[in-house]
Each structure stands twice: as structure tokens, then as C-alpha cells.
Amino acid sequence: MHYQIPTHLQAVILDWAGTVVDFGSFAPTRIFVEAFASFGIELSLAEARGPMGLGKWQHIRALCDQPQIAARFGRVPRDADVTAIYERFMPLQIARVGEHSELIPGALEAIAACRAAGLKIGSTSGYPKQVMDRVVALAAEAGYCADHVVAADEVPRGRPTPGQALANVIGLGLDDVAACVKVDDTLPGILEGRSAGMWTVGLRFSGNYLGLDYPAYQTLSHTLRAEQRERIDALFAPAQPHYLIDTLADLPPLIHLINARLALGELPSH
Known part of the structure; x- marks a missing residue:
């Protein structure tokens, strides 16, 4: 053999x-913007697209690791922050994925x-x-x-x-x-x-x-x-x-x- x-x-x-x-x-990127906004964090569509292709929790973690985005938190974003955004992201994504x-x-x-x-x-x-x-x-x-x-x-x-x-x-x-x-x-x-x-x-x-x-x-x-x-x-x-x-x-x-x-x-x- x-x-x-x-x-x-x-x-x-x-x-x-x-x-x-x-x-x-468009389905994931627009929901990232909305999920971050619900925590008072402004995110542009271009920024949201940056880590595309990763799993969604990892995507949010990668966004939070970017200095210009981390600065909007006023502190270093922790995994607990990432999870909170992810838990906001998920129901929005399930509800809205059909739009795209x-x-x-x-x-x-x-x-x-x-x-x-x-x-x-x-x-x-x-x-x-x-x-x-x-x-x-x-x-x-x-x-x-x-x-x-x-x-x-x-x-x-x-x-x-x-x-x-x-x-x-x-x-x-x-x-x-x-x-x-x-x-x-x-x-x-x-x-x-x-x-x-x-x-x-x-x-x-x-x-x-x-x-x-x-x-x-x-x-x-x-x-x-x-x-x-x-x-x-x-x-x-x-x-x-x-x-x-x-x-x-x-x-x-x-x-x-x-x-x-x-x-x-x-x-x-x-």
C-alpha cells in the first residue's frame, strides 16, 4: 500500500x-454595528468588516483588540465585555439574517x-x-x-x-x-x-x-x-x-x- x-x-x-x-x-456586518451601538460604542461598517471570516465571538474579540475601538470603551475590553456584546449580537442576527x-x-x-x-x-x-x-x-x-x-x-x-x-x-x-x-x-x-x-x-x-x-x-x-x-x-x-x-x-x-x-x-x- x-x-x-x-x-x-x-x-x-x-x-x-x-x-x-x-x-x-451585509447580514453580519450591520448587526455588529448595531450590537456595539447598544453598549454605546460607535463602530463603522468598515471597521465591522475587518475580521470577517472568524467565528462571531472571535470577531468581536478581534474588534475589541483594535486600539481605536478599545479606546471607545474607556478601558481595556475584557472577555466579559466581548461575551455581553456577543449575547446582544446573537438574537439580532437570528432575527435579521433573512434580510440578506x-x-x-x-x-x-x-x-x-x-x-x-x-x-x-x-x-x-x-x-x-x-x-x-x-x-x-x-x-x-x-x-x-x-x-x-x-x-x-x-x-x-x-x-x-x-x-x-x-x-x-x-x-x-x-x-x-x-x-x-x-x-x-x-x-x-x-x-x-x-x-x-x-x-x-x-x-x-x-x-x-x-x-x-x-x-x-x-x-x-x-x-x-x-x-x-x-x-x-x-x-x-x-x-x-x-x-x-x-x-x-x-x-x-x-x-x-x-x-x-x-x-x-x-x-x-x-
Whole structure:
């Protein structure tokens, strides 16, 4: 018995907000602003977006660790402060997540193409299970059902560690992490896939880094889109994604390309 490089992909593991649903990733960011405001702490939408991709408690902790935000508390924010904000965040998020639950244009078609290529569909999210259950139900009503879902609080450690991605490998019964491609719109989500030993694809325009809704995105000129690609590619660079595309609609050609690389003996670590 000896190791054999997989010859084709077996699964694509998709993020949720900013990848499959919620173009611009507005559902979590606006609730962060509201949750902080309920404690008298002003938070801009841009600041709220900063640590996107982490689990939500960890996201709030990362925000509180930023000097300009910590200064608004008048003291160093403690874990108890983070938990208090998180406990305010959770019911707001559960109640309001449906306001930004629309499928991203082209996502269903891309997922159908992946299934036609023989791939299973896994998924991970920075949302805890309480919120994820609501997101999954709304997506199902719109026609999207992943084969496996792993929320941030269903593993001991979430992104950027590989726990959620690896839980999908187990849950989907896959043979090799190198037969998986992780797709995400955030740096922690790409690092999740990288640390799991998977192929990785970053999304430029549908998620957190552009931060526009779909109608606003459509109005961008060719020149502005090119400028934003350059800016966002630089933001993704520390995670070293294997590929960068604009939205999930651009994924199917990459599946064939990665399969060709696997057939030549290439691995994600190469």
C-alpha cells in the first residue's frame, strides 16, 4: 500500500455569506454595528468588516483588540465585555439574517456544474449553528442545499484553523484533502482551506472585501473593477490562495483546471 495522488476533485467546500448568499456580506456586518451601538460604542461598517471570516465571538474579540475601538470603551475590553456584546449580537442576527439571504447571482448554476462534474458540496461558515440553521433553511427555500454544513461552534477551533474544513472531509466521506477545493471571500476562510491542505479559491467581488450589494457592483466601470481587483488581490495575498475569481459564477472552469493539475501529479502544497 502506498500514497497515490488523487486524479480528480471529490468536493468543493463553500463559505456562505459573501460566497453563496448575501452579496456584499451585509447580514453580519450591520448587526455588529448595531450590537456595539447598544453598549454605546460607535463602530463603522468598515471597521465591522475587518475580521470577517472568524467565528462571531472571535470577531468581536478581534474588534475589541483594535486600539481605536478599545479606546471607545474607556478601558481595556475584557472577555466579559466581548461575551455581553456577543449575547446582544446573537438574537439580532437570528432575527435579521433573512434580510440578506438572497442567493448570489450565478451561484446555483455554478453549484449545479460542480455536481455535474461529480463533486459533493460541503460548507463552512463563521456563523454559529443557531444562525446557520436559519441560513440553511432560507437557502433551501431558494433551491440550494449543501451536502454537509459545519458551523463555527461545531468544532473546538474555527477559522483560520482547519477544523471546519476537515469536518467536511469526514462528514462527506472523502478520500483526500487534496481532492477538495475551499472557496471563500475572506482571508480566514482561505487560511482554513490552506491549513487543511486543500486547493483554495478566493472571491473578490461578492463578499467582504468589495462590500457592495449586487446592483452597486453592476454599476462599476471596467476601470474601477480592474482597480478593485488589484486592491483585493493584495488583501488576499498573505493567505496565498491558489486562484482568485470575481464571484462563484466563475468557479466551473477552475474545477476542470484543477482536475488537469491533479492528473499531472500536482498537489495543493506544490
